[in-house]
Amino acid sequence: MGVIFSRSTEYLESYDQTEDKISDEPNGMIIKNPNIASMEDDVLYHISLSSGTQDLKEMFGDIKFVCMGGTPKRMESFARFIQKELNIKLPTGTVLEDISRHSYRYSMFKVGPVLSISHGMGIPSVSIMLHEVIKLMYHAQCKDVTFFRIGTCGGIGLPSGSLVITEEVFDGMMRTYLELHVLGKTIQRPAILDPHLAHELKSVADEKLTKYKTVLGKTMCTYDFYEGQGRLDGAFCHFEEENKIEYLQHLEEQGIVNMEMESLAFAAMCNYAGIKGAVICVTLLNRLHGDQVNVARDILEEWQHRPQELVAEFIKKKLGLE
Amino acid sequence: MGVIFSRSTEYLESYDQTEDKISDEPNGMIIKNPNIASMEDDVLYHISLSSGTQDLKEMFGDIKFVCMGGTPKRMESFARFIQKELNIKLPTGTVLEDISRHSYRYSMFKVGPVLSISHGMGIPSVSIMLHEVIKLMYHAQCKDVTFFRIGTCGGIGLPSGSLVITEEVFDGMMRTYLELHVLGKTIQRPAILDPHLAHELKSVADEKLTKYKTVLGKTMCTYDFYEGQGRLDGAFCHFEEENKIEYLQHLEEQGIVNMEMESLAFAAMCNYAGIKGAVICVTLLNRLHGDQVNVARDILEEWQHRPQELVAEFIKKKLGLE
Numbered sequence: 001m002g003v004i005f006s007r008s009t010e011y012l013e014s015y016d017q018t019e020d021k022i023s024d025e026p027n028g029m030i031i032k033n034p035n036i037a038s039m040e041d042d043v044l045y046h047i048s049l050s051s052g053t054q055d056l057k058e059m060f061g062d063i064k065f066v067c068m069g070g071t072p073k074r075m076e077s078f079a080r081f082i083q084k085e086l087n088i089k090l091p092t093g094t095v096l097e098d099i100s101r102h103s104y105r106y107s108m109f110k111v112g113p114v115l116s117i118s119h120g121m122g123i124p125s126v127s128i129m130l131h132e133v134i135k136l137m138y139h140a141q142c143k144d145v146t147f148f149r150i151g152t153c154g155g156i157g158l159p160s161g162s163l164v165i166t167e168e169v170f171d172g173m174m175r176t177y178l179e180l181h182v183l184g185k186t187i188q189r190p191a192i193l194d195p196h197l198a199h200e201l202k203s204v205a206d207e208k209l210t211k212y213k214t215v216l217g218k219t220m221c222t223y224d225f226y227e228g229q230g231r232l233d234g235a236f237c238h239f240e241e242e243n244k245i246e247y248l249q250h251l252e253e254q255g256i257v258n259m260e261m262e263s264l265a266f267a268a269m270c271n272y273a274g275i276k277g278a279v280i281c282v283t284l285l286n287r288l289h290g291d292q293v294n295v296a297r298d299i300l301e302e303w304q305h306r307p308q309e310l311v312a313e314f315i316k317k318k319l320g321l322e
Numbered sequence: 323m324g325v326i327f328s329r330s331t332e333y334l335e336s337y338d339q340t341e342d343k344i345s346d347e348p349n350g351m352i353i354k355n356p357n358i359a360s361m362e363d364d365v366l367y368h369i370s371l372s373s374g375t376q377d378l379k380e381m382f383g384d385i386k387f388v389c390m391g392g393t394p395k396r397m398e399s400f401a402r403f404i405q406k407e408l409n410i411k412l413p414t415g416t417v418l419e420d421i422s423r424h425s426y427r428y429s430m431f432k433v434g435p436v437l438s439i440s441h442g443m444g445i446p447s448v449s450i451m452l453h454e455v456i457k458l459m460y461h462a463q464c465k466d467v468t469f470f471r472i473g474t475c476g477g478i479g480l481p482s483g484s485l486v487i488t489e490e491v492f493d494g495m496m497r498t499y500l501e502l503h504v505l506g507k508t509i510q511r512p513a514i515l516d517p518h519l520a521h522e523l524k525s526v527a528d529e530k531l532t533k534y535k536t537v538l539g540k541t542m543c544t545y546d547f548y549e550g551q552g553r554l555d556g557a558f559c560h561f562e563e564e565n566k567i568e569y570l571q572h573l574e575e576q577g578i579v580n581m582e583m584e585s586l587a588f589a590a591m592c593n594y595a596g597i598k599g600a601v602i603c604v605t606l607l608n609r610l611h612g613d614q615v616n617v618a619r620d621i622l623e624e625w626q627h628r629p630q631e632l633v634a635e636f637i638k639k640k641l642g643l644e
Contacts, residue, residue, distance in 0.1 A: 033559040042555065045615045046443075046547075071426040102619070104393040105443065121368075121427065124444025124583055128547045134557035172503030181494030182549045183561060183569040223545075225368075225450045227504045233364065235456035236594060237355040239505060247505040261446055273557060293367045297424075 029145070030274055031138040042139065044132040047117075048103035051139045060140035064113040065315050066133060068126070069150045069307075070262075072098070072107035072118040078150065078308045079109035079116040085312040086321060088112045114315065119149075123178070123223060123265040130269045137275075146197065147270050147277040150307035153219070153260035154229060155283025156252050160295070161303045163214040163310060164258045165201050166193055166279040169267045172222045174254070178268035191221075191267035194276040201278055201314055208313045212306060217257030219279065221264035229259050231291040248287055258283055280307040351467070352596055353460040364461065366454040369439075370425035373461045382462035386435040387637050388455060390448070391472045391629075392584075394420070394429035394440040400472065400630045401431035401438040407634040408643060410434045436637065441471075445500070445545060445587040452591045459597075468519065469592050469599040472629035475541070475582035476551060477605025478574050482617070483625045485536040485632060486580045487523050488515055488601040491589045494544045496576070500590035513543075513589035516598040523600055523636055530635045534628060539579030541601065543586035551581045553613040570609055580605055602629040 036042060041052025049056065067082075069075050079096055082088075088111055090096070100108040100117075106129055109116045117133065119126040126149075137145055155162055169191040170176055177188040198216060205214035226234025230244045263279045270277030282303045284293050295303070316322055358364060363374025371378065389404075391397050401418055404410075410433055412418070422430040422439075428451055431438045439455065441448040448471075459467055477484055491513040492498055499510040520538060527536035548556025552566045585601045592599030604625045606615050617625070638644055 031557060033555075033557060035554045035559055036557075039555065041616070043614045043616045073426040104395040120442045120444075120447055121450060122442075122444045122446025124545050124547070125442055125447050127545075128443060131548045131557045138557075173506065173508070180546055180549055181544065182546075183552050183565055184495065184572075186495070187549075222503065223446050223449075224502055224504075225446070226453045227502055227509075230505050232357050233355075233361065235353060235355060235358075235453045235460075235591070237357055243505055250506075269557070292365045294363070294365045 029134075029138045029142060031135070032272065036135060036138065042135060044136060046103050046105040046128050047100040047108055047132045047136070049099070049136060056136060056139040057141050060110070060115070060136060061142060062113050063110070063115050063137065063140065063142050063145060064318075065146055065148070066115045066117065066137070067148045067150055067311055068117045068119045068129065070119060070121055070152065074304060075107055075116045075118045076109060079111050079114075081305075081308055082114050082116065082312055082315065083111045085316060086112055086114070086319065113319070119262065122261050123221070126262040127265045127269065130265065134269070134273050134275070145275060147266070147275050148311050149262060149266050149277070149279045149281075150311055151260055151262065151279070151281040152284050152304060153258040153281035154285055154287045155258050156248055156256055156287050158215065158257060158283050158286060159213060160283055160285050161212055161306070162283045163205065163209070163212065163306050164219065164281050164283065165198050165205070165214065165216050166219040166263055166267075166281070167195065167198055167216045168218045169193065169263045169279070170218060170220050170256065171264055172220065172228055178264050189268040189272050191264045192271040193267045193278060197276050197278045201280065201310060204313050204317060205310050209306070209310055214310070215257060218255045219263050219281070220251060220256050220259045222259060222261055225261065229287070233291045245288065252288075259287065280310055282306045351456075351460045351464060353457070354594065358457060358460065364457060366458060368425050368427040368450050369422040369430055369454045369458070371421070371458060378458060378461040379463050382432070382437070382458060383464060384435050385432070385437050385459065385462065385464050385467060386640075387468055387470065388437045388439065388459070389470045389472055389633055390439045390441045390451065392441060392443055392474065396626060397429055397438045397440045398431060401433050401436075403627075403630055404436050404438065404634055404637065405433045407638060408434055408436070408641065435641070441584060444583050445543070448584040449587045449591065452587065456591070456595050456597070467597060469588070469597050470633050471584060471588050471599070471601045471603075472633055473582055473584065473601070473603040474606050474626060475580040475603035476607055476609045477580050478570055478578055478609050480537065480579060480605050480608060481535060482605055482607050483534055483628070484605045485527065485531070485534065485628050486541065486603050486605065487520050487527070487536065487538050488541040488585055488589075488603070489517065489520055489538050490540045491515065491585045491601070492540060492542050492578065493586055494542065494550055500586050511590040511594050513586045514593040515589045515600060519598050519600045523602065523632060526635050526639060527632050531628070531632055536632070537579060540577045541585050541603070542573060542578050542581045544581060544583055547583065551609070555613045567610065574610075581609065602632055604628045
């Protein structure tokens with residue numbers, strides 16, 4: 001086996017995330033894979049699209065906002081909500097359709113300049129989708145696109161139902177990069193989110209969404225929901241409650257306000273692709289008080305709607321629709 | 323923060339996987355978390371069940387086989403297939419229903435002694451489901467349950483449409499354990515599959531499924547579909563085709579016959595829980611010849627059915643229904 005990298009661990013440069021950098025490209029997005037331009041047909045298998053058999057520029061060229069979250073149901077509900085908020089009328093006799101329905105993997109809806117896509121749970125699942133959606137944006141020659149993850153999370157020291165806009169992402173070992181194994185070597189990609197975008201979202205929340213708490217804070221992203229987030233209620237647990245509380249308090253002292261399972265890959269991939277990205281999650285519980293999510297369904301649904309409200313207000317502001 | 327483990331890396335013991343070990347427990351499965359027994363209500367949030375409000379023993383106590391795969395669609399189709407194969411009649415006026423439909427996370431169907439569940443994509447997604455299904459088996463006091471993952475994969479050096487029964491699992495760095503970050507420490511769990519079960523499945527395939535190739539082999543499980551599996555067609559690629567081919571040939575020399583994204587967690591969690599588990603995947607392409615999955619939908623569906631056929635034959639044999 002040949003030597004592929006000169007060092008076994010390689011810090012890859014992060015992009016300068018200015019709008020200029022992206023929009024400077026005459027044909028839309030830059031893409032860090034020279035192979036894609038020469039492919040006759042690029043099958044985006046998991047989102048059920050293809051550059052060879054479909055005119056992706058005609059279909060998706062007007063996209064400016066890509067919003068993603070865990071479940072198909074939530075992202076369909078966001079599509080209908082943003083349609084109402086942006087006052088977008090569908091032609092008589094048409095309805096929204098799940099564009100990726102034939103993949104059975106993700107659900108995707110398009111409403112004017114907004115794409116709403118489910119990403120499943122965990123870093124591998126969101127990463128497959130991001131690879132294909134970044135390629136979709138490239139094939140469609142989209143410019144100045146902003147990505148949002150609107151999700152759910154466990155809070156640390158916050159009242160349930162709070163919104164967290166992530167400023168910095170850490171993995172379960174407090175590292176600020178995504179680690180990948182590529183051709184037998186370890187690669188680290190800095191997980192950096194756009195600070196201006198995060199602060200702009202916080203301003204919008206402060207102005208428009210005053211009924212619940214919204215904070216800017218540090219997020220821990222884990223590969224495991226139970227043991228990986230220090231829960232006592234998984235199928236396995238070999239530590240005591242006092243160890244868990246000590247650990248969560250330690251995280252709180254470090255400024256960690258929430259834990260979820262996708263932001264590390266989202267931040268690293270957006271940053272590496274030169275795309276502005278933001279992560280907005282609602283806390284379903286305060287982990288200092290428990291582990292189980294046992295909120296009534298109607299309250300849960302109201303909470304899950306909160307990140308959608310913030311992103312809708314932000315998009316309306318950007319489109320001058322206030 | 324307190325010291326939680328005396329060593330920062332801890333090799334946890336693996337279970338002796340004999341049937342005796344499991345069935346010896348008078349009340350069904352053993353569970354490696356002392357907290358679960360004392361919980362008044364254990365909310366299995368992501369599969370939408372709860373031990374406090376539902377009689378899980380009455381609902382699931384007869385389960386002997388748990389079959390899991392990526393998509394809800396495939397697992398619903400497996401449920402209907404196994405219903406036919408086991409000749410199980412539903413009461414007049416009833417239909418199969420997705421038991422976990424309110425979670426919007428996973429789909430679950432029950433057909434007699436068989437549970438058919440989707441696990442989404444990637445290790446974190448399958449691990450959330452396994453935590454909750456292992457707890458479900460415990461609450462339901464199930465005995466001698468066998469778990470199967472029936473999935474899709476990329477093959478190395480095999481004709482497309484081949485079945486691979488995994489003998490050994492490796493991660494992207496050729497390590498044979500699942501690494502977890504728990505309370506800021508690294509834990510490694512051996513990813514060991516039951517060798518007798520794998521060989522028994524191979525015998526069934528040799529006897530019953532002779533129209534396509536079935537092999538026992540080593541599987542690489544990755545956290546990333548594109549760069550992590552050496553694909554040239556992701557949104558990012560910083561290596562050349564010759565590096566990729568060299569790498570895949572190197573894996574082939576080590577006996578790796580396929581790559582997928584869940585087996586490491588499946589093997590490690592089944593082993594740690596003392597559950598017999600097997601991974602059976604169909605190859606959708608030969609990675610030495612390409613990266614893209616661009617097979618016609620009807621052929622893809624026929625291939626995806628093959629792991630189901632093997633598991634169905636195995637279950638029929640175990641139930642004496644041949």
